[in-house]
Amino acid sequence: MSTEQVLALFRRRDELLESLADINSRIVRATLDLGKAARAPAARGGTGKGGRRKWFERGEMLTLTKKLLVKPMAQADLVRALSNAKGYDKSLAAEDRTRFQSACYQAIAAAIEAKRILRDRQGKIALRKSA
Numbered sequence: 001m002s003t004e005q006v007l008a009l010f011r012r013r014d015e016l017l018e019s020l021a022d023i024n025s026r027i028v029r030a031t032l033d034l035g036k037a038a039r040a041p042a043a044r045g046g047t048g049k050g051g052r053r054k055w056f057e058r059g060e061m062l063t064l065t066k067k068l069l070v071k072p073m074a075q076a077d078l079v080r081a082l083s084n085a086k087g088y089d090k091s092l093a094a095e096d097r098t099r100f101q102s103a104c105y106q107a108i109a110a111a112i113e114a115k116r117i118l119r120d121r122q123g124k125i126a127l128r129k130s131a
Contacts, residue, residue, distance in 0.1 A: 072124035
């Protein structure tokens with residue numbers, strides 16, 4: 001092989017590498033754009049397929065619970081009261097109502113674990129004396 005042929009091959013290789021770099025950058029851009037589009041409903045707190053629902057604002061469940069728990073009550077009664085207070089008792093579809101109830105039970109469990117509220121010996125939920 002002559003020097004001319006080797007140089008021509010190197011030039012061709014450089015051109016191909018530039019083309020490949022361009023294609024890679026377009027792939028990365030397209031992937032990022034798709035990622036932004038897929039996260040958009042979740043970021044808005046939307047209820048699109050796969051979107052994350054945000055049933056309570058930060059601290060809202062405890063605030064409502066403090067207003068609703070005038071005396072100890074069963075967890076199911078507290079969930080119904082929270083649903084009524086939020087206005088979800090009649091406005092949600094059955095599937096979303098079940099999701100909301102699940103979120104309530106999880107929030108109650110988290111509040112008990114964080115010692116914000118307590119479960120008495122009968123299994124009823126009550127406010128802590130210091131809360």
